[in-house]
Amino acid sequence: MxxxxxxxxxxxxxxxxxxxxxxxxxxxxxxxxxxxxxxxxxxxxxxxxxxxxxxxxxxxxxxxxxxxxxxxxxxxxxxxxxxxxxGLYRLSQGQGRLIVNIGGQDLKIIHLDERGRVADFKMNDKCAAGTGRFFELAARLLDVPLADFGALSEKASSVVTLNSTCVVFAESEMVSLMATGVTAGDIASALQTSVARRVASLVGSANLGAGVWLDGGPALNKGLVKALADELLAEVFVLPEPQYxxxxxxxxxx
Amino acid sequence: MTEPLDRLSRLLLKAKAKALAEENETLAWFRRRPDYRPEFEYFLNIVGQGDLAAIADRAGRPVIALLCNQSPLELIVAAGFQPVKIASGSLAETSFSGFGWPALTCPVVKGLLTRLAFKSSSRSVPIVAPATCDWVAKFGEMARFALPAPPSVAYLDLPRFKQDPFSQKKWLSEVYKLKNYLEDLRGGPITRANLLAAIADLNAAYAAFLSLKAARLKGQLSLSWFLLIVGSFFGDTPRRWAENARRLTFKSNGSNSLAKVFLAGSPIFFPNFKLPALMEEAGLTTVADDLCSSERIFPPGQVLEDSSLPGLLASLAGRYHQGCLCPTFGDNDRRINNILGQKNEAGFTGVVFTVLKGCHPYDLESSLLEPALKERNLRFLRLETDYAAEDRQNLLTRLEAFGQSLKGEPGF
Known part of the structure; x- marks a missing residue:
């Protein structure tokens, strides 16, 4: 072979x-x-x-x-x-039209045409806001493995808002929230909503009729998938192993 | 009491050394390139505009420093001055002025304030500034606030609506104001003969520029060399620059790029060649541009219907005002037509639009241009950046993907 x-x-x-x-x-x-x-x-x-x-x-x-x-x-x-x-066009059996890729230090929105060619794309600039780095930082602060983030956010009991997706500012904000007794579940939920909003601002008013395909490591986080679907008002699909x-x-x- | 000032002086000296190192690094990068040729040395030697005294010595005449492109160069040359457009492309200069101004201050202006602080003699070089964007309009005030020896800045009140007859009349009166200002500095009148001679000099430079443009269009001159050679225009007299540019010979390199682009947006000033270098690394061939640091230094050719002195002044005023594509104008449809008009001849299929962080007019312009160009089947890539190197990889990824999309479909 x-x-x-x-x-x-x-x-x-x-x-x-x-x-x-x-x-x-x-x-x-x-x-x-x-x-x-x-x-x-x-x-x-x-x-x-x-x-x-x-x-x-x-x-x-x-x-x-x-x-x-x-x-x-x-x-x-x-x-x-x-x-x-x-990769996504092939693995989605030609269904994917809009990809949201959350990588370690960047965020990409890729539009595909009906033949799977790149029709357009957007990418964050050098700021790491809303990227995998943001989740890594939160995982370290909350002392929770990234894989458990989704389950953790399901335990959220109140709505908390993070005022920044900036890695630097969000860190101090999360520390302050923890000090005031806000639960890890609430913080995880707030974090996911915050990233989803950041993604939504990049997706803008694009046609999402065919749904959104989320990939990159953070796509394994079910809480993020749900937050993104809520924010975009669109179906969010994830391949079984989106990091590959x-x-x-x-x-x-x- | 003197300690803080001493520290500031030391920081300023450090910034000056870093700025010089940046320039030397860029020059060394050009000399290491495989497409370097000894005949480019003239341009490498005159490109830096940090030392205005050196330019004055080279040109054999005093310097008038310019912000932006709308001051008729012919008038300045006719008055016996060497026009030098001043702008900063230096990270060190920009960083030094980082504190004290809003975070998103135009880096060109911010850096320029630092450069003027390098020299206590900056007061002796007068600056002429057409009031284009807000940053340029506020530059004089910023300089008075920040510099112990602020330069004299003579403003031209540039009307924002080019097609309005009242605006055109107003601008003509501003050109007369410039003429009077230059005559006062010179201590004598600008004559019709002086002006005709200056127009001939600038026309010669324009002809040489067109030959460079043609070479780039054929893929015989890379973006980086084109920007450097054209950007060096202010480093010597127009006639001498034109003679050296005309001496350059170009040969076909036999390649036919599939990823041809038009470069638009904020200016690119020496020594910051981050973006051109990345565009070349990503395999993009730039065949035309509309940068005010490049093609727009040279306004479109002039037709002299009335060669009297008032006729020449009216013609110059129109050429530098109505012919200008600066995004600060309120009626600026020609900027789109300028791109579309070159599409077929130049054969580009994409537009790379660069926005310098803090350059608000171009930021807005990109949103207006993008849909209009996409409607005409041109791909569009907007890149927002500054002079720092940290986003190189991010930019390269985007440029590579853009190039790939211009070449057609991925191989599957």
Missing amino acids: KVKVGVDLGSAAIKVVLTDGAAILWRGQTPTAPGQEILAKKVLKKGLSELGLTESAVTKVVATGYGKGLCGLAEERVDEITANAT TVAFGAAITV
């Missing part, structure tokens, strides 16, 4: 996907740290081993993400917006 490899070197995690061009055969990730190429190689090696393959089975390695220039094992590179569009869409897209784009 021959496989194509997509490596998404993001600011929070390095994701590796092995594919036959049609479906994801294997996927794995590791937190981003110095020595990104070595880390990516380790994940790839693990994937090949678990599939019972050797390096000779790899026909092509394509890198994407902020660290794509640091990945010497890749023969090709593609920007993450194109990779995201390609971009790596898969990279593998099949070039």
Whole structure:
């Protein structure tokens, strides 16, 4: 069996996907740290081993993400917006028209045309407001794993509003709320609403008739999915493993 | 008592050293480029406009510093002065003036205040400023507030509605005001012969500029070199700059880019070439632009129907007012037509629109242009940035994706 490899070197995690061009055969990730190429190689090696393959089975390695220039094992590179569009369109069976990708340090809104091509896109500027970094910070402050955020917010008993999605200001605001006895569930809920509002301001008045496809690691947070649906008044779809869409897209784009 | 002042002086010296380092870094970057050619040295040597005394020595005439493009250059040259458009593209200069002004102050103006603070002799170089945007209109007041030796700023009251006959009449009277001001400085009248000679000099520069524009259109001159060469225009006399620009020869490089773009929006000033560098890195070929730091330095060619002195002045006034595409004007449909008019010849399929943080007129302009250009099947990318390097990767991602979308469909 021959496989194509997509490596998404993001600011929070390095994701590796092995594919036959049609479906994801294997996927794995590791937190981003110095020595990104070595880390990516380790994940790839693990994937090949678990599939019972050797390096000779790899026909092509394509890198994407902020660290794509640091990945010497890749023969090709593609920007993450194109990779995201390609990956999601294929994995959604051609249904996706609007993607909201929440990455470690950025937020992307990607419009697709009926053939899955990038029709338009928006991206936050260098400010990390409303991105994965925001959730990471909150998880650390609340001492709750990111994966438990959704369940935690379901326990919210009152409506609390965060006045800022700025990572710096929100941190001090969350500390103040905790000091006044506001529960972690209320804060988690407020956080999700706050991010959803930030996303909504970027989506603007776009046509959401075909729904919104949320991907990136934070898409695993069910509370965020619900908050986004409430804010956008639209159906929000999430793929089973939304953090691998971009790596898969990279593998099949070039 | 003197300690805070000493500290401020030290900070200012530090900012000056950093600004110089930025300039040297950009010049070194140009010299390292694979498309560097020795004949570009002239332009690399005259591009910095931080040292106005050096420009005056080079040009052999005193300098008049200009904010914005609407002051007729011919009039200034005819009066025996060297026009130098002053603007800051330096992060160090902008950062030094960071405190004391609103966070979203125009970085060009903020940086310029720092640069003027570098030199105690700044008072000796008069500044002429057509009141375009709010930042420029307030510049004189800001300078008086911030600088121990503020420069003299002569304002021209620029009417915001170009097509209104009363505005045109008003602007003509402002051009006469400029003429009187220059004559007072010079100590003698601007004659018809002086003005015709200056018009000939500027026409020669315009012809040389058109040859640079043609080379860029054919993909023979990159965006960065184009911006540098055109931006160096104020570093020497128009005639000498034109002679050197005309000497440049261009050859076809055989490539045919699929991602051709038009560059619009806020100006790009030396030494900050972050955006042009990223656009090139992303594989975009810029074939035309409407930046006031680039193509719009040179207003459209002049037809002289009446060559009397009043006729020449009226013609200049119209050219620099009605011909101007600055977003501060209230009736500015020509800016869209200027882009669309070049679409077929230049073959671009996308527009990259850059907004400098704090540059409100261009920020608003982008919202007005985007739907109008998209309706005509042009893709549009708006990038808001400043002089800092932190958003390089973010910008590159967007530019790469934009280039990909111009090339057509992803490979599946």
